[in-house]
Amino acid sequence: MERIVLGDVEIIRVLEYQGPFAPAAAIVPALGEPAWTGGDAALAPEHYDPASGAYIGALQTWVVRSGGRTVLVDTGVGAGRERPSTPMFHRREGRLPELLAAAGVRPEEVDVVVNTHLHADHVGWNTKEENGSWVPTFPNAVYFLPAADRAFFDPAAGHAARSTAGLDPRRWAEWDLVFGDSVAPVLAAGQAKEWSGSLRIDSALVLEETPGHTPGSSVLRVESGGERAVFVGDLMHSPVQLAHPSCNSCFCLDPAQAAASRLRVLERAAAEGELVIPAHFAGAGAARVRRQGAGFAADWVR
């Protein structure tokens, strides 16, 4: 799905990368190979490579044109970032601005940036390097940041959480880098708006907290002309989690909460006919979902 129209809202997919990320067993640790290759969940070759056992995913940004405004949903990994604990992202040279230009979007035109959460691959192009410092890539945009993620990841505010989180200190060190080069400059420029609970952006777009993957993980719901969609961020990394909605990615910080949020959002999507648009699905990228057995099945939108 490269472009879809829902009522008065236009959605454009800007794909930065599609291919192997990591072993599938590492991405969704609770699931073995049969979940990826068996029966209705046969995910090769678009989402799984049986030869190598790799999870196939995507890095992408979604452009939403609504009410005369241009909204970006997540901003990828960025360019030239120090991410020593994440080889795939370390000093990666992402090309989002060029890809946006090809899609007809200039940086000055972007009115709203939504970060569904504050992980490295969702905030990278929030900023760009200019004269040796990081500045907002989108000079006229309001950046919506989940307040719970700012509280958790901001080195100036999150240290209380560190003592109880029990996480590898290298992850904290890298999150500090992410916050420093991709979030702090937006705050310093006065372009950030923190929100919690839910936030209506316009008559068609509403942000809603769905915590678990991170404390402030959120979804963006779209409703226009009786048609609906939901950008689910990292609530799922692969369609294997449609068939197995209780199974988390290895990146979910609160497993029980993440599973509950995923199930709640998928149940609503199935009941209300929302088009589900995740951050990292390869292949078609978006799907309508329906109940099947203990999980859900996808009808891909191509």
Ligand SMILES: [Zn+2]
């Ligand atoms: Zn992600």
